[in-house]
Amino acid sequence: MTDRRPSRVTVTSPKTRAVARWGGRGTREIDEQTALGEVYMRSLIRAQLRLSLFVCTLLVLVVGGLPLLFWLSGSVRQGRLAGLPVPWLLLAVLLYPLFALCGWWYVRQAEANERDFADLVDRR
Template structure:
């Protein structure tokens, strides 16, 4: 049995004790960054509520297509570069014969070598996507 008293049992005065209320929930948010400003902007995926003009809807569709094309291009490039990296390691037998801290060099290259490639592709994609959106904003603000 536990040493703690039953919270429903009456106390010395004869009234049942109630468990303490849990603390109120508190929402924790990140400190103010550029993310708040980005969310305050109007979304580019749907037209404004007052009705979009024909050129604006064409611009939005064009932006969506260019972002999709950009994403597919970078994903295919990453897949190709990763495949070539793995093939270079597999087809080079000296990597299997060389050991670093008891682990074959080929395993270390596979474990660590793909990350710089992924980070580079991610940074390049992010910059290209931001350029696409900046061009879109320049077109819509020019009207």
């Protein structure tokens, strides 16, 4: 009889998309906190920062622009729609769906940034 050891097998759940990634150079660089690992992490942080600044700037311009719109346009400020003042409708009906939409888009883009980062790290 031969005394051969059985080969190692990685068991993962079929319900998850996570795959064990062994020996990736990029992950090792990050774990060991080398200069290359710092460059990788800095690139991810910068991408996430750019995205967050874009979304925040968009929301500040829209929310900050509404008072300017009300001040400059007397017809919007004094207008009524279905018995309700137009500024109230804009603030109540327009802004909250816009916040939800921006939040949804931000999460999708942040996840895409993280996927791109993981692909970059694993490719090395």
